[in-house]
Amino acid sequence: MLCKTDAMWFCGKCRIVMEQHAVTDIEIERRCKQIMENFEERITSLEKTVDNKCDEDRVNVIVREEIKNSNEDMVKMMVKEEVSKLEATRSITEESCNEEKVKAIITEEISKIQKPENTGDGESPNEEVYNTTNTQGRKETVTNVLEEINERKSRENNLIVFGILEKDEESKEEKDIADKENLNELFKDCKIQLDMENLKTVKMLGKFNKETLNRPILVKLPSVEPKITLFKNIHYIKANPKYTKVGVSNDLTQAEREQEKKLWDQARKQTEKEVFKSVNVDNFTVLPKLSCIYTNADQLFNKLPELIVRTRDDKPKIIGITEVKPKNNRYQPGISEYSLADVSDYKMFGKNLDNDTGRGLLLYIDKQLDASQVQMNAEFQENLFIKIKLNQSDQLLIGLIYRSPSNRSHDYINQLNMLTTEACSKGYSHILIMGDYNFPEINWGSWNSPGDSTESNEYKFLENLQENFLFQHVTRPTRWRGTNTPHTLDLILTNEEKMLSNLEYQSPLGKSDHCTMKFDFNCYTNIKSKPKIIKLFSRGNYIKIKEELDKINWIDLLQKDNDIDKNWRALLSIIQDMDKKNISQRKKGNKSAITQNNDPEVRKEYNKIRNQVKSRVNKLKWEYEKNLSEKAKENPKAIWSYIKSNTKTKEGIGDLHTDPEDTKTDKTEDKSTKAKILVDYFSSVFTNEPDGEVLTPNQVPVTNEMPKQKIKEEVVLKHLSALKIDKSPGMDKLHPRLLKEIAESITKPL
Template identity: 45%
Template sequence: MAPVRTTKAVSYFTATVTAAPDSPYWGAMNSRSRTGTGKEALGGGEEETRAKPIGGIHVQSTGTPVGQKDNKDQNKGRTISKQQTTGKQITFENLTCFYTNADQLKNKLSELAIRVNEIKPEIIGITEVKPKTRSLNMKPQEFSIEGNTDYCMFDKNIDNNMGRGMILYVNKLLQPKEVRLETNFQENIFIEVPLNVHEKLLIGLIYRSDSGSEENNNSLRNLINEATSKNYSKMIIMGDFNYPDINWETWNSKGDSTESHEYKLIHCLQDNFLSQVIEHPTRWRGNDTPHILDLVITNNEHIISSVDYQSPLGKSDHNVLIVKIDCQKSTKTTSRTRKCYNKANYDKLNEEINAVNWRQELKEDHTIEENWELFRNKIHGLIDKYVPTKSIKLNKNNKHNFPVDQDTLKLIKLKHSLSKQVVTSSDPEIRRQYCKIRHKVKAITRNLRKNYEQSLASKAKTDPKLIWKYINSKSKTKVEIGDLYVNPKDTNSRKATTAKEKADILAKFFQSVFVKEDEGESPTLADKKYHQRNVGTENNKRAYN
């Protein structure tokens, strides 16, 4: 019997993993892989396309066939064709990047969630995520943004004792993929975003400790050299480099030494024809002189349309940088169907299953695979018949959970304004006002989270789904399947990038670990007689008691 089980298991897994797009398995395997190619990615067919702006984002829908009217959704300000059932084409005219050094993020998540909901950046980079002193390791799930599932999360050194940790959140619509560089630098994350057929954007996040070793400083320059050598058409590297002694107006370092780390970094950037666009101090504390520690490096300074210096998160001493990147990205919102098993008609389903004559359906002259396919198709046909489905929109905008009022938003804007004045003025009164507003914003945002969690707890019995959704958001993360080597034993082999290629590689691997039985007849089991016992009699009841 072992070969039968092995053959079925391999066949079922292969059918599941390498399923076609119209298969019921495709939604499970490819729920997070939505990269289209050719005309399918652009809406399909020869139909004319058009774009209409919605809040800065252009929504491009499929043209209407001749003789067919459109359904106009005036509330959303766009036109939707009746033929458009698989999603809408969205074009990002520019990308907004939110970066800061948080100096531990856990106690600032509430303010981060409010500001992200207000700005709606496509890219969020945070360095120094973990506190300086900690007794327990942290998990990436603890840093999910409240009420927002629009982002893929890439993290480094969160669940170990190395470094301060960093996180890069990237909008799922950008279809980001992590890029592994060979240079061994302690804290860095690189991801790529496909812009069009010929262009890709490389985004890097770096943290360099000011107490780092000579080897780590050399690795930083080697990392920049390697990233530049990849020849991406557009590249952005942001992070806390901790070089306060560099004058970025003149691109000079203090002193005449050509062996200083500052001098070597400047020449590394110049040798790679890179630009640094931060011009004003990004870090200040107490009476210390403000410095430029956080940098934004690019291979094309013309793609940086603006840089806004906002107030730090919480009590951090690093400004938040809002960087606008000029690069167009088109993608498509998708939807998929999900089975509602809790609403299935199990009585009818069981009735039809019991009515099937399996001896007649599964014939002896068929192979195991043929009988398995007949059985599987019959079961799935009944499931499709008696289990209803619902359509789930992916990549939809999430509404923030916190009921943020306009007064709170005004306080945050006032905090931004005062932080800019603190950097340029030595007036102690301005600094005192800033500290007062900073403490007030911190208290309000924490209370918002506290009140929200209390409201969930009060509804735990009447609506348990809400609290479990919140708990799961803090205990689970969805990780993308990265590119896989076609030959796992050869790191120089080509990488599989499409969903089908990855599925084939995984199916081949799992198939290889099954035990291969010797060819020949399967062993037969001796007949064994079973005695039926009537457990309903009084004697047997007493015997069992």
């Protein structure tokens, strides 16, 4: 059966399947053969390419030379192309279409692009590729340069005017007429005669807002001459009270604005490096920044000890606290109970602390700063504003705001926005506003409000900040509780971006769910005079002074041949040097801080020491008063000064008789009448000189000359011992107490 060729190994169906697979296998074999042939051809081609490979370095050199030689042709081609476009659009003048000018600009830009920056030594590794593949980039750069030239030319006669109130008119034509009248009045005040017809275009920039009505105005003038004259006469605007909020600037392109911003940033950085250092000027110190702390305490009274501990080391100049009062508590502490006397000497400003309105606001301002409260006209209640005098004419406005999250009415938000606008319109050079605004849905990374509605509270709040050109610096969540989503509720606003630095997010106070923010506010601040230094002559080491003076050889030091002034200056310098070394000093008004401690054992020990000190003080006081009374006849000034210092009511000048020579006349209480009576009395002793020339006295002949006076040591010692120690020092700055104590040691040199 195996020998038969027509034998069937499969059934009919299986045979059909077998034949199909057999055909497929033949096709696969044919394709594989074709693929192998193609691979053999490619390998042969690659071998030929390797054998005929050229020098790559030589090719790169040739390409650079060709590009360099073709630059001039490319410039001509691009100039013709750009000029033809400009002539077709008729959008520029003949001056800006000048081929030579355009050619020079393009050549300069190509020369900049053709040489890429090299960050290392030698040639850049990508220089050849850059030069061969960047032709399209060059062309795009040249096009941008031409567009920038045209845009600057089109804005050459434009002005931007800020601060002019616009009319709330329904008709656009009426608005345009009113704006042109305001501008025409502005030009007249600057001594510029310009008809309303010459104002080509007057356009308001930005979205219309009925609450502010102070959008910038774009003005297109017929030529550049009125614009130049306006800037020359700008001092007329600054001197006029009605233009206090009006400003004028050029209409800058986007590139110019970016360049100006970079220059301002560079200037600020340079200023921070060179100027932001503490500078001593006469009797005050100029500080470059103020350290600040802000937090939402959620009831401060029970967290006050922790706040004292936190601020004791740093001693911030400004501390702002919101939600000072508890939500439900019968006892309401007074503002004095929130004192931080252990930290520093602060002046406290509070709002709604002694009533049932709101949660209460509290600002601590260092007493070295000249601070006073500012009253706002807005209806928003939870606000507290303080102004601080800075260097020269600058002033800082500090605001503290709390917005209740339960009130989401549109009127409430409008009151908040009106308060912000009022604060920004007062003309302060520096503005710092801190507070809990309770807007959890605002994305501060992109400054976006939720949803697309333009009537939402969040959208109106963001729009108000942008209209007042305020910067918001808090970018992290400031409030979290349990498993709730953290939100950015507490905000810090300034009128310049660089005013705030070194912002730190610290842990909350106690169990509050709001973090504490610490930062520096950059400004120049005058700190008040340093405390006066007082010398304690009653504690001087006079024994040591005498010992030092007795060791000096006065005969060798004070030569008879020397001038008397020279010898006196030598003696004076020695005494003053002894004064500095042996007389102790202290600052006037310097008192040691008292630390509170609730530990019973510590309190018991404190009470014991306090009673001992009090008993000792009372004993010393009694001895001092006894000593004053015993020496009342010798030193009456001391006892009367002590009596006056302990008198609670200070009396002025009593009632005077209208006629001092007649005690029967009526007495007067009027201050001006008293002053006149005293002036007439004291001036009565003056000598009335006759009018005319002063008479020359007759010469008196000298018959007996005064003999030379010999001053003995006993006389000098007698005068020094008679000095009153309660008197003030003279021109030589030597106190009478010091001279009296060392009288025996300085008698001989004197």
